[in-house]
Amino acid sequence: MKPTYYLCAALSLWLFGSRAEAHPHVWVTFHSEVLYAADGAMTGVRHAWTFDDMFSAYALQGISHSKKGQYTREELASLAQTNVDSLKEYAYFTYARTEGKKLKFADPVDYWLEYKNGALTLHFTLPLKGAASAKAMQIEIYDPTIFVDFEFAKDKPVSLSGAPQCAVTYDLPHQPTAAEQARLSQFDIVPLDSSSTYGETFANKILVKCP
Amino acid sequence: MTRSRKISLVALTAFLMLCATGTVSARAAPFGAPHPATAMSSSGLMGWIFAEQAAFYRSLSGFIRASKEDKVAMWALFGISFVYGIFHAIGPGHGKAVISSYLVANDETWRRGVALSFVSAGIQSIVAIIVVAIAAVLLGATAKAIGLAVRLVEVISYILVIMIGLRLLYVKSRGFLIACRELTWRRAPDLALASVSAGHASSTMAFQSIGQRPRAMAMRGGQCQVDGCIAHGFQCDGDHDHHASAWGHAHGPEPTDLAGDGGWQRGLAAVVAVGLRPCSGAIIVLIFALAQDLFWTGVGATLVMGLGTAISVAGIATFAVGARRAASRIAESRAGTGMLIVRAIEIGASTFIVAFGGLLLAGYLASEQLWMFTG
Numbered sequence: 001m002k003p004t005y006y007l008c009a010a011l012s013l014w015l016f017g018s019r020a021e022a023h024p025h026v027w028v029t030f031h032s033e034v035l036y037a038a039d040g041a042m043t044g045v046r047h048a049w050t051f052d053d054m055f056s057a058y059a060l061q062g063i064s065h066s067k068k069g070q071y072t073r074e075e076l077a078s079l080a081q082t083n084v085d086s087l088k089e090y091a092y093f094t095y096a097r098t099e100g101k102k103l104k105f106a107d108p109v110d111y112w113l114e115y116k117n118g119a120l121t122l123h124f125t126l127p128l129k130g131a132a133s134a135k136a137m138q139i140e141i142y143d144p145t146i147f148v149d150f151e152f153a154k155d156k157p158v159s160l161s162g163a164p165q166c167a168v169t170y171d172l173p174h175q176p177t178a179a180e181q182a183r184l185s186q187f188d189i190v191p192l193d194s195s196s197t198y199g200e201t202f203a204n205k206i207l208v209k210c211p
Numbered sequence: 212m213t214r215s216r217k218i219s220l221v222a223l224t225a226f227l228m229l230c231a232t233g234t235v236s237a238r239a240a241p242f243g244a245p246h247p248a249t250a251m252s253s254s255g256l257m258g259w260i261f262a263e264q265a266a267f268y269r270s271l272s273g274f275i276r277a278s279k280e281d282k283v284a285m286w287a288l289f290g291i292s293f294v295y296g297i298f299h300a301i302g303p304g305h306g307k308a309v310i311s312s313y314l315v316a317n318d319e320t321w322r323r324g325v326a327l328s329f330v331s332a333g334i335q336s337i338v339a340i341i342v343v344a345i346a347a348v349l350l351g352a353t354a355k356a357i358g359l360a361v362r363l364v365e366v367i368s369y370i371l372v373i374m375i376g377l378r379l380l381y382v383k384s385r386g387f388l389i390a391c392r393e394l395t396w397r398r399a400p401d402l403a404l405a406s407v408s409a410g411h412a413s414s415t416m417a418f419q420s421i422g423q424r425p426r427a428m429a430m431r432g433g434q435c436q437v438d439g440c441i442a443h444g445f446q447c448d449g450d451h452d453h454h455a456s457a458w459g460h461a462h463g464p465e466p467t468d469l470a471g472d473g474g475w476q477r478g479l480a481a482v483v484a485v486g487l488r489p490c491s492g493a494i495i496v497l498i499f500a501l502a503q504d505l506f507w508t509g510v511g512a513t514l515v516m517g518l519g520t521a522i523s524v525a526g527i528a529t530f531a532v533g534a535r536r537a538a539s540r541i542a543e544s545r546a547g548t549g550m551l552i553v554r555a556i557e558i559g560a561s562t563f564i565v566a567f568g569g570l571l572l573a574g575y576l577a578s579e580q581l582w583m584f585t586g
Binding site for chain 2: 024025026027051052053054055057058059060061062063079082083086087090122143147148149
């Protein structure tokens with residue numbers, strides 16, 4: 001039986017390679033502002049995503065600019081357009097939900113790029129397709145394929161606009177508890193179904209609570 | 212072969228398939244799936260590797276900048292790139308799954324497995340350098356154009372992987388049928404005669420007139436009829452044609468022949484297909500270096516990174532070869548059905564290559580989408 005054990009161990013090792021997830025190659029630190037209208041309904045999210053220096057250099061490749069090491073907002077306009085166009089396919093990595101219902105975002109508005117200290121920051125506003133009013137609102141920002149690693153900015157990462165009566169908090173992706181870890185190890189045998197809420201544990205989560 | 216061994220072989224095959232389907236379902240997970248970044252960081256060794264490689268990658272930019280004035284920093288950069296390559300390649304991509312399946316299906320030697328891993332990693336680095344050199348340095352293309360070029364190369368790579376898988380599947384299925392026929396031959400020679408004649412020539416005729424291979428087959432059949440052992444089959448095939456390969460004809464059940472001499476071409480075709488796809492990380496590093504006017508430092512770092520990648524892939528390839536060898540050893544202890552199981556594993560590995568290539572092409576497994584922001 002010994003060779004069989006060896007075989008199984010070897011195969012697991014080999015397959016663990018292909019089972020692993022992607023590698024992040026883009027790091028984004030973000031600020032997000034949740035937008036509310038005067039009537040107390042949420043209307044959208046305003047993002048400011050700062051890319052890491054290497055990806056910023058990659059994105060800037062071939063972009064013409066008059067001064068070395070400097071890019072104006074106008075020089076970056078076409079790149080900003082490309083960014084938001086490309087992000088559509090990935091749902092802008094922004095998932096909003098209220099009372100178990102998913103909210104849909106329309107195409108971004110007010111988008112521009114800013115270049116500072118070797119890093120690009122993409123500013124854009126994601127309007128909701130229809131304004132939503134609810135006591136609790138949840139917005140998650142993450143890339144399911146983790147090519148992009150999203151991280152809350154250190155200073156005041158989330159804020160609220162136009163809803164003085166509401167409170168905003170955020171949850172960092174946390175280290176899984178023992179129970180979650182046990183669940184994690186069972187994905188092979190018991191895969192997650194679409195109704196599972198397990199995934200929420202691991203996203204960058206913004207919570208807005210209104211009275 | 213004892214009963215328990217037989218069961219373990221069946222279990223192994225099931226395990227392989229489970230793992231293969233698991234891979235697919237894990238990747239195709241919808242947005243409801245756990246945030247993978249943190250999910251990964253939780254699972255012990257893998258999480259550690261994951262965190263380490265991310266840290267190494269992020270430190271690269273600082274070292275590239277520093278190497279502008281400081282030669283010591285350049286060597287530190289190469290050191291970090293090497294370690295990053297090792298860690299990075301343990302994750303997905305870099306053709307490990309395809310190369311390993313190829314080695315399993317073809318029963319290659321570990322030496323060849325290691326050599327092919329190095330060639331594949333080398334090609335991967337060089338493709339990244341060529342793409343950046345032509346597109347960015349010579350043409351001053353934008354990230355969008357570079358992303359398109361990479362996408363094109365990727366699609367070609369995936370199509371080649373599928374073609375190689377299909378070819379293997381065809382060859383190995385025939386091998387399986389031949390192994391089946393041998394079993395039938397042992398039980399009902401007349402029936403076997405009839406079926407063999409369909410593909411080649413009547414086996415009695417073949418015995419006298421047609422070349423080596425049918426005779427070898429017939430001899431094997433005969434031998435098995437006498438003492439029903441595959442070990443003897445190996446001996447009587449000493450002069451078996453050596454050029455027969457996955458790229459040639461259906462091959463009789465002598466895995467050792469396949470692994471022996473015979474073209475590097477077939478192995479090369481597989482690693483070229485796999486290696487064509489450049490690593491996104493290498494492209495980003497190269498362009499970052501270029502932006503700092505340090506293109507050649509970037510080239511050096513990319514090559515060293517490739518060396519690290521090669522070591523990881525070679526390690527995994529060696530495991531695959533070892534696993535395959537162990538399976539063969541178990542199977543050899545059992546005439547007939549044992550060989551049939553080995554053939555079935557080969558077919559499974561070939562199918563895996565086709566499926567993997569197909570999923571990559573369809574975008575289900577594409578994890579490194581360089582055009583996410585700049586597409």
